[in-house]
Amino acid sequence: MTTTNDKIKGMSAKEITPYVLEKKPLFILDVRNETDYKDWKIEGEKITSINIPYFELLEGVESVIDRIPVQDTVLVVCAKEGSSKFVAEQLVEAGRTNVFYLEGGMKAWSEYLEPVKVGDLQGGGELYQFVRIGKGCLSYMVVSNGEAAIVDTLRVTEVFEEFAKSKGAQIKHTIDTHLHADHISGGRKLADQVGATYWLPPKDAQEVVFDYEKLEDGEEILVGETRINIQALYSPGHTIGSTSFIVDNKYLLTGDILFIESIGRPDLAGLAEDWVSDLRNTLYSRYKQLSEDLIVLPAHFGKVTELGEGGLVAARLGDLYRNNPGLNMHDKLEFQRAVTENLPQHPNSYQQIRQTNMGKVTPTNEEQREMEIGPNRCAIHDK
Structure with missing residues (x-):
């Protein structure tokens, strides 16, 4: 928490996160325009917000x-920071005392990652989930015997470097479950920075313009000397190359195929009709052959209700087959309609993001921040 003068105080995205995870009361005055506010805002069980442009x-x-x-604690929010400072100062002058502004604005909120421990692995390893709480993205790090592998690395690669360093681990692998359309992957960038191997499903990589290691069905990527296997499982549907991972025979990393309260959408490459059967086969057949006791760890969450204790987004596979609406549409026509009709709007700048992740365009850092603003919208419904 910082103070810019005697009147107003800043609150960082990290400091705001406990209000969401620990369900603490917070009042937000969001001074962005109405369209931006309705599209995307800070939410939590005990967070109240109003929008006054x-x-x-x-x-x-x-x-x-x-x-x-x-x-109450009052937080003033804007896109970049400046407007919220001005309004926060006005509120203090009008007699309100416990007033803060969001440092870095919603852009900073979009980029903050909260590391959450998922559990211990056999042989002494650990698995961590990185919760991008403002955008709903989830990344994972497997740490074992001084080595680390990261699945679905986000653009803010320094967070992963610093965390691995704190664990005394060298990053050996970065892995994308698929070619992302809602956020810019940091996998290749981080691999280049630390000398790691970057893995990508080849069926999603037909248009990429860089070198990568082919991630194919049955591939086992070892992390550390304790043979913490990350076993690849071909699971198309969200994209034609979508690949899941079974970690330590206990955890199922599903990418954007299966979420806690929904399932992945098949339309972000413009091939929804072609991929419907793949998506259904993955969810209703291939995953059905797996142990119901596997813990599902998705690449995204859509609502704060999916955040569990400490912020962990996870659920037992068997429980999802009972409770997730996307896994209980047994009529094929009903399923087809659900995943192709009345879908949420596309993620912001998704075509440009796909081009960036193919290596065809290289936006500046500020352009990348702008492209990623807003919710992820990778599920068939976000309400």
Whole structure:
């Protein structure tokens, strides 16, 4: 938490995260425009937010001061930071005391990663989930005997480097479960930085313009000397190359095929009709052959209700077959309609993101931040 002057104080994305994970009360005044607010905002079980666009507050906050709690912690939010500072100062001058602004704005909220331990692995290894709480993305790190592998690495690669270093581990592998369309992969960048091997399913890599190691069905990537196997499982549907992983015979990393409360959408490459049968076969046949006791760890979550204790997003496979609506559409026509019709809007800039992940375009860091703004929208429904 930082103070820019005697009146207003900043709160970082890291400091806000416990309000979501620990269900602590927080009042948010979001001063972005109405469209941006409705599209994407900070949410939590005990978070209350209102939207008053900044331009309505240029002459002062008198018209809204009665809507701002006196006792609660108040956070003012904007896109980049500047507008929220101005409004926060006005609120303090109007008599509110426990007022903060979001440092770095929603761009910073979009990029923050919260590491959560999933569990211990056989032979002394560990598995961690990195929760990108503002965007719903999930990455994973397997650590064993001084080595690490990362699955679905995000663009903010320094977070993974620093965490591996804190664990005394050298990153040996970065792996993408598929060619992502909602966020920019950091897998190849991080592999180049640390001398690791970058893996990508070849059926998703037909248009990529860089070298990679082919991730194919049955591939086993060893991490450490204790043979912590990451076993690849071909599971098409979200993309034609989508690949899941079984880690330590206990955890099923499903990429964007299966989520906790929904299933993956097959339309982000414009081939929904072609991939419907693949998606159904993966969910209703191939995954059905796996142990119901596997713990599902997806690449995304869509709602804060999917966040469990400490922020962990996980569920037993057998429980999902009972409770997840996407796994209980036994009529094929019903399934086809569900995954091809009335889908949420596409992720923001998804075509440009796909091109970036193919290596065909190289946006600047600021352009990449702009491209990723907003929710992920990889599921067939996000409500």
